[in-house]
Amino acid sequence: MNVLEKIVNSVNSFSKSERKVADVILANPQITIHSSIAALAKMADVSEPTVNRFCRRLDTKGFPDFKLHLAQSLANGTPYVNRHVEEDDGPDAYTAKIFESTMAALDAARQNVDIITINRAVDVLTQAKKISFFGLGASASVAHDAQNKFFRFNVPVVCFDDIVMQRMSAINSSEGDVVVCISHTGRTKNLCDIATIARENDATVIGITAQDSPLAKECTLVLSLEVPEDTDMYMPMASRVAQLVLIDILATGFTLRRGSKFRENLKKVKDSLRGSRFDKKDYHG
Amino acid sequence: MNVLEKIVNSVNSFSKSERKVADVILANPQITIHSSIAALAKMADVSEPTVNRFCRRLDTKGFPDFKLHLAQSLANGTPYVNRHVEEDDGPDAYTAKIFESTMAALDAARQNVDIITINRAVDVLTQAKKISFFGLGASASVAHDAQNKFFRFNVPVVCFDDIVMQRMSAINSSEGDVVVCISHTGRTKNLCDIATIARENDATVIGITAQDSPLAKECTLVLSLEVPEDTDMYMPMASRVAQLVLIDILATGFTLRRGSKFRENLKKVKDSLRGSRFDKKDYHG
DNA sequence: GACTTTCATGTAATTTAATTACATCGGAAT
DNA sequence: ATTCCGATGTAATTAAATTACATGAAAGTC
Structure with a gap:
């Protein structure tokens, strides 16, 4: 008070x-x-x-x-x-509410995140022979985003949003491979299977999911985000934003761990993008 | 300040x-x-x-x-x-910084967002014959996410992250179609082309991009997000989180506009997911 | 109804914190 | 190499807050 x-x-x-x-x-x-x-x-x-x-x-x-x-x-x-959108909210009201509850969710996630596990996950990722990101539904876009980020690090990285491909990929994994399974609820059956299969093939499985969920039980390392959002009822919003921020954190940890000489790699990737874009000055005035 | x-x-x-x-x-x-x-x-x-x-x-x-x-x-x-991560930050430091700067970015975006344009975009989207989401690189995952959301509304919605597919799709668009182009910088050449082509074929083009950018110039409606992030230099982080929140806002506006009877559709989609998940109670105790 | 007790409040002294004035050091320019 | 300026620290000063104590009013007791 x-x-x-x-x-x-x-x-x-x-x-x-x-x-x-x-x-x-x-x-x-x-x-x-x-x-x-x-x-x-x-x-x-x-x-x-x-x-x-x-x-x-x-x-x-x-x-x-x-x-x-x-x-x-x-x-x-x-x-x-966390203010819920009401039936008769106008554009100004629901816009404000969505921004605010997203920020509130991030704040909550920030306070509950386990730094030690994050650090361990970064450890595992930096030593990975190959990194795979798997997600389904809304978490598939998070997996894509993760691929986009880790791809810049010049590490073999794959991402599948197709159950069959995920399964094949998991079966083919081996020691030294890292599989990241993303699911807010941690109750998506297919993804739990993937985690199990990957572990049976000696891969390290990192779960970005709810604590104590079925998926969490199958993982080597669980990065849980305490975002109060019921995705059984509503569209995933804040939950997947928090997941993305976690991906950012892992990617940042990865970059820092690799040290400065590695950062030349990043520069290369950036430079390669230059040709595909209009120059910053081109459109001024 | x-x-x-x-x-x-x-x-x-x-x-x-x-x-x-x-x-x-x-x-x-x-x-x-x-x-x-x-x-x-x-x-x-x-x-x-x-x-x-x-x-x-x-x-x-x-x-x-x-x-x-x-x-x-x-x-x-x-x-x-907005605090930048430093070379020698530990996991606790960079985790905090990333959370905080993401929240700061959302706060900035919230204050600068144009509600009137959002409302107009919702208008356009609710009346669309077909909605297409296009993005490249990091914005591709945002496009995927948007597809995932709008798909629930039982509206024809497509999403391509392949330039050729995007181009073909844009050429085939016609009046009543809505094309959403996503790019933080607004300087991705290929995406500008897509916007131009779509407009030439009488589609309405909504740009989620920087104000006054080359892409913005090609759009019917520009939803700009004032997120201070230099994606020429750094990995896109806060910028695409803000984009996702904007997608949430558009999706929410869409839902509200369609009225209550339409929400049965959402229920159907949700129910269809049930079979793929473990029940909430299944894993307690 | 006068006396005592207790609680609220104020006065003055003390302590603590913040600011100012001045001295010194180090680096840049001549 | 010397001088000057800016940055920083030391010590003195001032301002602010707190404590200890005293006074006075209200309530209770004999």
Whole structure:
């Protein structure tokens, strides 16, 4: 609960003088955060220690700490909460909601991500003989994206969104190969099979999926993303955005691990793109 | 602009010691707001006046005022700042940075997105005889994802990542068809051609691309995303996440526009998936 | 109804934090 | 090589916040 709400809620438990302080703060919160305790005391017509006691009553360490909390309450930043789109939302409303809930999802994912496992996954990927990305449905595009990224690293990388091809590829895998299986729910049967087959053929299987899911059980390493999204009911949105960010993280870790001389490879790939694009200056003016 | 962004932006104009201060603050912003100037100076291994001068350089009145501003920047719980990954970042550092800069990018995109054009795009899409999604490279996965989404709406939808197929498809388009061209830079020659061809064949061309780019010039409707990312130099990361969110927005607008009876279609698609998945309860306990 | 106790509040002293003024060091330019 | 300027640190000063203590008002007790 933020401090402003707290003040409003506990207004009854205040003494007479404390109430005067509360009134002044609620009336001009912006001024308060730029005032000294002396100035505020004068405004509220109470003594400085009274203001200090008021701050302590609100579980802050003192007046400066209180101002910090107040400043945060007043920050005009957007509350990044998961707001669901409603039937009668206009374009402005649903646009805002989708942006916000995506950001909220990323924030949640960020807080729950397991760095140690990420690091281990990067380890495994950098040592891979061959990397395969498999996904179905919405996760197929994530797999494609991953292929696009890792392809730049000059590592054998494949990506299939066809069950049969995935299966064949998994059967042909061997020790040193890394198979990345992507599924938000972790309950896609075909993909679980792929993971099992790959493991039986001594490949390392990294799962980008839900913790404790059937798929997770088949994986060597599980990168779970805690994104509260029910893809049984709704279209996958935030979940696959989080997956993509995770791919970015793995790719970045890969790049850093390989060291600076390896980065010439990246430059080559970039240079190769130049011919296919209009020059940046071409269209100015 | 919030203080955190300001620090990141003006990192070049800092002196050596000021930079040390900036680094410490960016590394532990939450700790900073609860530290005294002495503690922070010690952490950064500089003198107290240096910290003070640093605060002044950022147009704050002094250290306490700076903390206030910082607190407001952090109010959402997350510092949404575009921070670049450095050579010697550990997994925790680059993971945090990538999450944060992605969120920052979404925040920027959200603030600059043009709702009116979005609404018009939804208009056009709902009335389309056929929808085609075209992208190359990283944008190809975005196109795939879009296909996956719009496919659920029971509308003829195609997606090609092959230049020849794209070209043939564009040539065969006609009035009432909608072609969506996706490119962050808007300078991919082949895609510009596709847009031109599609327009010549009376299709409506929606561009998800940079404002005023060569591609934008060929489009009927331009949905521009202001994501500061140089994909000539770096791998596309935040840019394509923003594109995906835009796709989500268009898909959502589409769903809402079609009204409630249409949503039975979505249910059908969802139900069809059930057989391919393990039941939610299957793996509990 | 006077006395005591307790709680709220204010005054003044103390401590802590932040700022300013000044000195010193190092690097760039002459 | 010397001088000058900017950056940085040290020490003094000032400002702010907190603590300790004193006063006064209200409630309860004899």
